Amino acid sequence: MDTSNQTSTPTVLLIDDEQMNRLLVGDYLRDSGYAVLEAESAAEGLHIFDNVRPDIVITDLRMPGGDGNQVVTRLQAIAPDTPVIIISGTANLEEALGTLREGACDFISKPVRKMDRIKQAIDLAMKKARLNRENHCARQALEDEIQQRTHELRDLNAQLKHALESTVNALGVIVAQKDPYTAGHSERVARIAMALGYAMGMPRHRIEALRVAGNLHDIGKVSVPGEILNKAGRLTPEEFEQVKAHPETGFEILKDIPFQGPVAEIVLQHHERYDGKGYPRGLKQDEILLEARILSVADIYEALTSDRPYRQALSHEEAMAHIIREAGKTLCPLCACAFTAANRSGVLSAIARNEHSQYM
Numbered sequence: 001m002d003t004s005n006q007t008s009t010p011t012v013l014l015i016d017d018e019q020m021n022r023l024l025v026g027d028y029l030r031d032s033g034y035a036v037l038e039a040e041s042a043a044e045g046l047h048i049f050d051n052v053r054p055d056i057v058i059t060d061l062r063m064p065g066g067d068g069n070q071v072v073t074r075l076q077a078i079a080p081d082t083p084v085i086i087i088s089g090t091a092n093l094e095e096a097l098g099t100l101r102e103g104a105c106d107f108i109s110k111p112v113r114k115m116d117r118i119k120q121a122i123d124l125a126m127k128k129a130r131l132n133r134e135n136h137c138a139r140q141a142l143e144d145e146i147q148q149r150t151h152e153l154r155d156l157n158a159q160l161k162h163a164l165e166s167t168v169n170a171l172g173v174i175v176a177q178k179d180p181y182t183a184g185h186s187e188r189v190a191r192i193a194m195a196l197g198y199a200m201g202m203p204r205h206r207i208e209a210l211r212v213a214g215n216l217h218d219i220g221k222v223s224v225p226g227e228i229l230n231k232a233g234r235l236t237p238e239e240f241e242q243v244k245a246h247p248e249t250g251f252e253i254l255k256d257i258p259f260q261g262p263v264a265e266i267v268l269q270h271h272e273r274y275d276g277k278g279y280p281r282g283l284k285q286d287e288i289l290l291e292a293r294i295l296s297v298a299d300i301y302e303a304l305t306s307d308r309p310y311r312q313a314l315s316h317e318e319a320m321a322h323i324i325r326e327a328g329k330t331l332c333p334l335c336a337c338a339f340t341a342a343n344r345s346g347v348l349s350a351i352a353r354n355e356h357s358q359y360m
């Protein structure tokens with residue numbers, strides 16, 4: 001914006017078809033310290049305005065070949081910050097109000113009996129225009145500041161998310177080193193659980209919680225001795241009791257990490273059973289978080305279709321049959337339905353083949 005005119009002599013563009021009026025008002029304004037440009041028609045006035053960009057425009061209303069309203073409308077479109085004052089001897093009150101509604105900032109009746117009235121109108125209009133400009137600048141500065149802060153917060157958030165993700169991965173590596181079956185297992189459980197979440201129409205943030213919880217669901221095994229985790233034969237009751245502590249241990253590890261979603265609680269509940277015969281708390285049906293019920297189905301399917309030291313993997317069909325058989329018993333029927341839907345879509349076989357998909 002050119003502000004040169006605001007600090008030096010203000011320039012007034014005077015548009016009036018009557019030469020006498022231009023002389024009277026123009027001389028008065030020059031004597032009052034303004035630079036004055038004159039035009040005898042709306043078209044000429046707009047042409048001068050485009051070239052010179054005066055600080056303020058004073059225009060007659062009725063002129064041959066185009067009236068003052070056209071000047072107001074045009075300036076509102078191209079230079080809304082430039083004040084326009086109407087001086088007219090023919091307009092009635094309704095017309096005067098109409099020009100103000102269109103965007104004129106003042107209306108003075110002709111003949112002008114007190115020339116001071118024009119100077120007052122100009123000073124007031126210039127002051128108002130200056131305040132508008134200052135407001136605009138302040139608002140723009142505020143918006144720029146908000147935008148910059150928003151960018152900074154977004155960057156910070158991304159860094160924090162990345163740091164959290166790295167920590168989560170590091171935790172997963174610790175367990176994987178202790179129990180080789182957990183590594184690939186957890187990743188596939190996460191992907192299957194996400195596929196079930198999609199099949200149920202879950203929102204993205206809950207599916208993200210499923211991903212994280214799936215990757216970490218057996219994190220509590222870090223406190224189970226390696227010889228128990230890798231034992232080829234059946235576990236003794238005492239050994240099994242130690243393994244059964246892993247959901248609570250996992251919960252204790254994760255409970256203070258600010259995940260988006262109840263990740264620690266999902267991990268705590270992933271061995272609860274729909275019939276209430278699971279552990280650690282014996283929750284049943286919808287006492288168990290939906291995400292934990294989903295994870296439970298994904299966990300069982302993945303475990304059944306994987307070789308273990310003490311048994312061979314079941315086929316996909318055998319594992320599917322097991323899940324359908326257990327729906328409404330040990331497994332949530334809704335999750336079993338989502339499982340069959342995901343199976344029909346081919347997602348499960350893609351995960352089994354370790355193909356890259358949206359459920360990574």
Ligand SMILES: [Fe+2]
Pocket residue numbers: 217218246270271
């Ligand atoms: Fe587990």
